[in-house]
Amino acid sequence: MANRKIKVDYLARVEGEGGLLVKIKNDRVVDVQLRIFEPPRFFEAFLQGRDCSEAPDITARICGICPVAYQMSAVHAMENAFGVEVDGPLRALRRMIYCGEWIESHALHVALLHAPDFLGYPDALRMAKDHPGIVERALGIKKAGNEIIALLGGREVHPINVRIGGFYKVPTKRALGPLAETLKRAREAAIENVRWTGELPFPEFEQDYEFVALRHPWEYPMNEGRLVSNRGLTIAVRDFENAFVEEQVPHSHALHSRFANRDGAYLVGPLARYNLNHDRLSPVAREAARTAGLASVCRNPFRSIVVRSVEILYACDEALRLIGEYEMPDRPAVEVRPIAGTGCACTEAPRGILYHRYRLDDRGVIQEAKIVPPTSQNQKVIENDLRQFVQAHIDLPEEMLGLRCEQTIRNYDPCISCATHFLKLKYERD
Amino acid sequence: MGKKRRPRLAVWKFASCDGCQLSLLDCEDELLAVADRVEIAYFLEASRATMKGPYDLSLVEGSITTPQDAERIRKVRKASRVLVTIGACATAGGIQALRNFKDVKEFVSIVYARPDYIETLETSTPISDHVPVDFELRGCPINKRQLLEVIQAYLVGRRPNTPSESVCLECKRRGNVCVMVARGTACLGPVTHAGCGAICPSYDRGCYGCFGPMETPNTASLSREWAHLGATDPEIQRVFRGVNAYADAFRKESEAHGK
Numbered sequence: 001m002a003n004r005k006i007k008v009d010y011l012a013r014v015e016g017e018g019g020l021l022v023k024i025k026n027d028r029v030v031d032v033q034l035r036i037f038e039p040p041r042f043f044e045a046f047l048q049g050r051d052c053s054e055a056p057d058i059t060a061r062i063c064g065i066c067p068v069a070y071q072m073s074a075v076h077a078m079e080n081a082f083g084v085e086v087d088g089p090l091r092a093l094r095r096m097i098y099c100g101e102w103i104e105s106h107a108l109h110v111a112l113l114h115a116p117d118f119l120g121y122p123d124a125l126r127m128a129k130d131h132p133g134i135v136e137r138a139l140g141i142k143k144a145g146n147e148i149i150a151l152l153g154g155r156e157v158h159p160i161n162v163r164i165g166g167f168y169k170v171p172t173k174r175a176l177g178p179l180a181e182t183l184k185r186a187r188e189a190a191i192e193n194v195r196w197t198g199e200l201p202f203p204e205f206e207q208d209y210e211f212v213a214l215r216h217p218w219e220y221p222m223n224e225g226r227l228v229s230n231r232g233l234t235i236a237v238r239d240f241e242n243a244f245v246e247e248q249v250p251h252s253h254a255l256h257s258r259f260a261n262r263d264g265a266y267l268v269g270p271l272a273r274y275n276l277n278h279d280r281l282s283p284v285a286r287e288a289a290r291t292a293g294l295a296s297v298c299r300n301p302f303r304s305i306v307v308r309s310v311e312i313l314y315a316c317d318e319a320l321r322l323i324g325e326y327e328m329p330d331r332p333a334v335e336v337r338p339i340a341g342t343g344c345a346c347t348e349a350p351r352g353i354l355y356h357r358y359r360l361d362d363r364g365v366i367q368e369a370k371i372v373p374p375t376s377q378n379q380k381v382i383e384n385d386l387r388q389f390v391q392a393h394i395d396l397p398e399e400m401l402g403l404r405c406e407q408t409i410r411n412y413d414p415c416i417s418c419a420t421h422f423l424k425l426k427y428e429r430d
Numbered sequence: 431m432g433k434k435r436r437p438r439l440a441v442w443k444f445a446s447c448d449g450c451q452l453s454l455l456d457c458e459d460e461l462l463a464v465a466d467r468v469e470i471a472y473f474l475e476a477s478r479a480t481m482k483g484p485y486d487l488s489l490v491e492g493s494i495t496t497p498q499d500a501e502r503i504r505k506v507r508k509a510s511r512v513l514v515t516i517g518a519c520a521t522a523g524g525i526q527a528l529r530n531f532k533d534v535k536e537f538v539s540i541v542y543a544r545p546d547y548i549e550t551l552e553t554s555t556p557i558s559d560h561v562p563v564d565f566e567l568r569g570c571p572i573n574k575r576q577l578l579e580v581i582q583a584y585l586v587g588r589r590p591n592t593p594s595e596s597v598c599l600e601c602k603r604r605g606n607v608c609v610m611v612a613r614g615t616a617c618l619g620p621v622t623h624a625g626c627g628a629i630c631p632s633y634d635r636g637c638y639g640c641f642g643p644m645e646t647p648n649t650a651s652l653s654r655e656w657a658h659l660g661a662t663d664p665e666i667q668r669v670f671r672g673v674n675a676y677a678d679a680f681r682k683e684s685e686a687h688g689k
Binding site for chain 2: 041051054061108123154155157
């Protein structure tokens with residue numbers, strides 16, 4: 001028993017292809033590898049030479065689960081390069097479509113991917129046989145999120161309506177009426193869903209993380225803000241690459257992120273957002289969190305399912321607020337003229353901060369692109385969690401320990417397709 | 431109920447964004463019903479419970495970009511009675527097939543701290559380049575209604591009904607004003623396979639060809655029309671080099687406008 005290996009060849013209920021290897025020697029964990037073998041797709045390489053206007057549609061294809069996040073980071077980075085600011089109803093619509101993606105992506109993870117771990121099922125379809133109400137409720141919430149994306153974006157996966165400067169077409173106020181009715185029902189369901197997740201059995205497991213998320217002067221962060229941490233980091237987005245660097249590890253096709261000038265991993269995603277922005281949640285979301293037993297800071301990653309549920313509720317509530325205040329703008333997009341330069345942006349994808357940087361020529365043709373997705377930033381934290389968790393539960397039977405390891409990974413809702421799009425290629429230029 | 435074995439469904443992933451398999455989970459109203467009708471025997475994104483083949487229906491997402499995957503798709507084919515590709519990656523190589531247009535000599539070195547790195551093929555190719563495919567469902571992403579139609583069709587043993595006409599016909603049926611005629615917006619609709627419901631023109635933009643080429647598209651004529659509207663060769667080339675860049679008709683047309 002002293003020496004053993006926990007190996008999961010293909011992780012299930014995550015987006016993309018990955019595996020896990022934990023090596024134990026004399027009852028000590030000696031190695032942990034979150035293995036990512038998703039084939040690389042070289043997005044940064046073929047973005048070179050493309051027009052800036054194509055970036056939202058091309059980068060959306062990095063991830064079918066969170067295409068809106070890629071589109072948001074892409075358009076904000078381009079606008080940053082061109083010195084354009086999008087505000088008013090267009091800004092509100094962007095926030096609204098992002099709410100849709102948070103709802104859709106989080107509901108997928110909470111009910112279909114994560115909950116089966118807590119209740120002991122291999123998947124949500126089998127779980128639905130015993131708990132039909134819970135799964136149906138979550139599917140209903142998810143559908144409401146998808147309805148926002150489909151209405152504002154044209155379709156749920158890879159929406160087509162987002163462009164630099166705004167949208168191709170904006171909805172009338174009246175068109176949002178039926179959506180508001182759907183969202184009111186979803187908000188009620190989301191309150192129930194928070195309460196339900198609060199009652200799940202959680203392993204005792206608290207870690208002293210450094211959380212990194214955006215922070216905005218008055219909003220729960222989505223498209224804007226400064227990058228902050230609970231240990232005093234506070235920087236503008238343009239300083240992202242001074243604060244964080246990426247390095248390659250042999251067992252992963254995704255680069256690992258770490259602090260540039262100090263040791264340690266950092267955590268991004270719902271837990272970080274919640275802990276750093278609890279005071280920015282709407283009253284209904286804050287109240288639901290409290291009744292579900294969440295303090296204003298949560299250090300147990302297994303409870304991320306509750307935090308995600310709180311964010312679903314917040315996103316329903318926020319989308320309703322935005323619909324209530326919406327007035328149709330007189331044009332669907334502000335005018336944008338490309339200028340040579342560099343622009344960057346960081347937005348809060350469902351899984352955490354997503355950084356884009358583009359260098360452009362004076363015609364708006366992309367010369368260089370850099371994309372740092374949330375899952376690559378979380379890889380180190382995931383491996384640390386696994387090390388700690390396995391060491392603390394070394395006596396669990398093999399199968400149970402393996403299951404718990406999978407759950408530990410799923411705590412982060414890792415999106416391996418996102419993390420692996422970007423093996424670096426060097427071009428030789430004449 | 432229960433006596434007859436339910437048909438076994440498998441969902442496979444190769445190089446892709448997961449969006450097409452997500453479309454199945456996005457069938458919020460139908461998902462539980464589908465799971466009743468078929469046995470979900472292999473679908474890693476949804477379940478950790480897997481069954482060995484053979485499978486009655488395999489849905490394949492993603493393109494082939496590594497030697498390992500070229501091997502794996504052959505095993506999937508062997509284990510599958512019916513194999514259907516879902517989406518532009520599996521059907522045409524996807525956006526990642528843009529690498530196919532680069533001279534590999536340009537990739538001088540791959541910057542790595544460690545050399546132990548998985549091999550990547552020089553090209554991203556559709557599933558049909560590797561194994562026989564029974565049906566190809568178009569789209570980037572696929573349309574979830576069409577996906578349900580495909581599953582239903584194979585459950586009862588008929589061909590799926592997914593029209594191969596152009597997006598223009600869907601656009602006319604929606605009563606859209608033609609974005610190209612009325613506004614001079616470049617639109618791939620006239621040469622693009624139907625299936626999305628003409629979403630882009632309905633949102634006042636030109637189609638960018640997510641569903642790939644329609645049957646016998648007249649791409650040359652469309653390019654001439656764009657040139658009249660003032661599009662340059664590099665611009666025309668770029669439009670054809672999107673998510674279906676490696677689909678035969680789009681590839682040839684893009685090559686007619688530069689290297």
